[in-house]
Amino acid sequence: MQQTADHPDTLVRRVRHDLKLRDVTVARVEPLGPGFAAITFTGEALADFTSLSFDDHVKFMFADADGTQVRRDYTPRRFSREARELVIEFALHGDGEAAGWARRAVAGQRALVGGPRGSMIVPLALDWHLLAGDATALPAIARRLEELPAGSRAIVRVLAAPDDRRAFAGRADVDLRWFDTAEALVVDVQALALPAGRGFAWGGGEASLMARVRRALNEKGVPREATRVSAYWKQGVAEHHEHLE
Incomplete structure (x- = not known):
């Protein structure tokens, strides 16, 4: 495979973001077949949320049954600053903590979202x-x-x-x-x-x-x-x- 010469429009850029934890609330849960659910989170803390790349990931945090904080990485699927809404798609397979949380998620449930730390803009x-x-x-x-x-x-x-x-x-x-x-x-x-x-x-x-x-x-x-x-x-x-x- 041969790559052509670099051009400004074809160069990957990396952008850093201020790391911030945001309190969010489940607005709605939408099944995506039997294996996934799209969960929409809302909150004023999303007013300055930024996701510039499909490759971004946020740290999703919630408390398990014992009160221990669970942390998992997820892709921001969609985001609307105007609506203050962030959509994350959760895999529902297996008995993992995050899959269990997503299966039980209901409107009004709270969680924390951290990041993204940066974006690789392709x-x-x-x-x-x-x-x-x-x-x-x-x-x-x-x-x-x-x-x-x-x-x-x-x-x-x-x-x-x-x-x-x-x-x-x-x-x-x-x-x-x-x-x-x-x-x-x-x-x-x-x-x-x-x-x-x-x-x-x-x-x-x-x-x-x-x-x-x-x-x-x-x-x-x-x-x-x-x-x-x-x-x-x-x-x-x-x-x-x-x-x-």
Whole structure:
């Protein structure tokens, strides 16, 4: 794969934000199939909330049954400063603390949101965008596809159970494939013939899967400055978020 010369409109920018904790209240809960729920939070503390990138993450905090604070990372799915509303999509699988909280969430329930600490702003004016991940990456992928302008080229590869698969909104030209196993997704990424021109490869999901995606991109010669691969979670670890080099 060959990248073209840098142009200001195709350079990734990183922006730092003041770190702030915000008290928020559940306004409504909307099911997204059996595996996810979109929870809208509201509060005047959101008046200066900022999320500039689909790759942003906030620290979501709540108290468990014993009063211990639980902290998890989530993607801001949508935000309206005018309405003072922040939408976060929660996976409902398994018996994790955050999934249990989301399953029980009702209007009026309170929580804390911290961050985001910063934003990695990936330009829209690129020749191609690769988005790869598991079900936990669906909110970020959905947000990015909604942001891309008409005529954009997006290659989307997702590992997800049939019940978690969804239709994506947006105007981009999307090459989408769903996978039942991690092995199948990795093999597909390894075999991808990435388009010519300047692009960006992004990945998010379970740590071991993302490590393999990271290696596949390295082997393809995708420049480090044109990639961002994150381990959103790790098998057997309660709280994990890591950017993979």
